[in-house]
Amino acid sequence: MVDIALRQVRAVIAACEEGSFTRAAERENATQSGISQHVAAVERTLGVKLFERSARGIVPTPAGLRYYKNCIEAVGRLEHANEEARSLAGLVSGDLRLGLMPTFTRAVLAPTLEDFVPRHPDVRLHVLEGYSGLLTDMVLADELDFAVVPAFEGRTGLKSRLLVRDREMLLSGRQRGLTPLAPMQLADCAPLKIVVPGPQNVRRRNLETYFHTHGVEVAAMLEMDAMIGTLEFVARSDWVTVLPSLICVNDIGKDDLVVNPIVKPPLRAEFIVIQPARRTLSLPARRFLDCFEAQVDNIHAVWERALASPVAANGRRRRNSGARHQR
Numbered sequence: 001m002v003d004i005a006l007r008q009v010r011a012v013i014a015a016c017e018e019g020s021f022t023r024a025a026e027r028e029n030a031t032q033s034g035i036s037q038h039v040a041a042v043e044r045t046l047g048v049k050l051f052e053r054s055a056r057g058i059v060p061t062p063a064g065l066r067y068y069k070n071c072i073e074a075v076g077r078l079e080h081a082n083e084e085a086r087s088l089a090g091l092v093s094g095d096l097r098l099g100l101m102p103t104f105t106r107a108v109l110a111p112t113l114e115d116f117v118p119r120h121p122d123v124r125l126h127v128l129e130g131y132s133g134l135l136t137d138m139v140l141a142d143e144l145d146f147a148v149v150p151a152f153e154g155r156t157g158l159k160s161r162l163l164v165r166d167r168e169m170l171l172s173g174r175q176r177g178l179t180p181l182a183p184m185q186l187a188d189c190a191p192l193k194i195v196v197p198g199p200q201n202v203r204r205r206n207l208e209t210y211f212h213t214h215g216v217e218v219a220a221m222l223e224m225d226a227m228i229g230t231l232e233f234v235a236r237s238d239w240v241t242v243l244p245s246l247i248c249v250n251d252i253g254k255d256d257l258v259v260n261p262i263v264k265p266p267l268r269a270e271f272i273v274i275q276p277a278r279r280t281l282s283l284p285a286r287r288f289l290d291c292f293e294a295q296v297d298n299i300h301a302v303w304e305r306a307l308a309s310p311v312a313a314n315g316r317r318r319r320n321s322g323a324r325h326q327r
Helices: 006-018 021-028 032-046 062-088 109-119 132-140 202-213 227-236 245-251 283-307 310-326
Strands: 051-054 057-060 094-100 123-129 146-150 158-173 192-196 218-223 240-244 257-261 268-276
Touching: 006 021, 006 032, 006 062, 021 032, 057 062, 094 132, 094 283, 109 123, 109 283, 123 283, 132 146, 132 158, 132 268, 146 202, 146 283, 158 227, 158 245, 158 283, 192 202, 192 227, 227 240, 227 257, 240 245, 245 257, 245 283
Parallel strands: 094 123, 094 146, 192 218, 192 240
Antiparallel strands: 051 057, 146 268, 158 240, 158 257, 158 268
């Protein structure tokens, strides 16, 4: 049996994910002809065509796509073996490049760093804040080891797992006059003047689907992919926004923003960890995510206590009483 070199396997993976020998060569720091030759050599060895070639690029054949999936699993197992050997030696070091959305940098990141950094001083952390489109592209380009983004359909070259399912909250300024922590049906607040993320954001599509499905009237919509600006504008105006509970936990009991859980039905957001399909998470990445998920659990526990408080209970009673009077 003729062996296929690892560099040839990586060429097939890169070609499949990039859809172009030229882009695959750029990613692998190789020449276009070199990548093409590696792929052709694999095809000759296997006796099967892996890609359809045209002026527009390359597309994997069914055999090529299956071979690609097996290759990324094999390369992942090899990297996992390397990481396991390092962990047995007690080595938690190296660079860790991760991407987080503002949903997580505002309240989850700081306590995570407070836990992680003293325990792993030899890990060089690089944290990038961005929105889902940018972070996804950077993971695909191998510029980030992983990122946390809203759940989406998936893309070739990525693997993912569910990280958290979070409850969405209505945020408003004091002049809206809402009772803090009282459960709120969005249709009762209509017509809404609402700040939403841009159309490329997965959460935007989820919000619009919710509004349409549950008869939430929107009087005006302002697109803003700037989290600090969104929060400050809402606090100063009669506009509202909808954000995950993880980002607004520190607003409980504060004077500038009012937070209300959305009910009937509740609105939830799912967030996933994405990473390059051809790589396994390093030991520093796994340790960071352990700390990160522990802080997410802590924040959810804070919300459980807050929503079970007398203030929230009084808000529920007032809302139910108002609904009975309307009937």
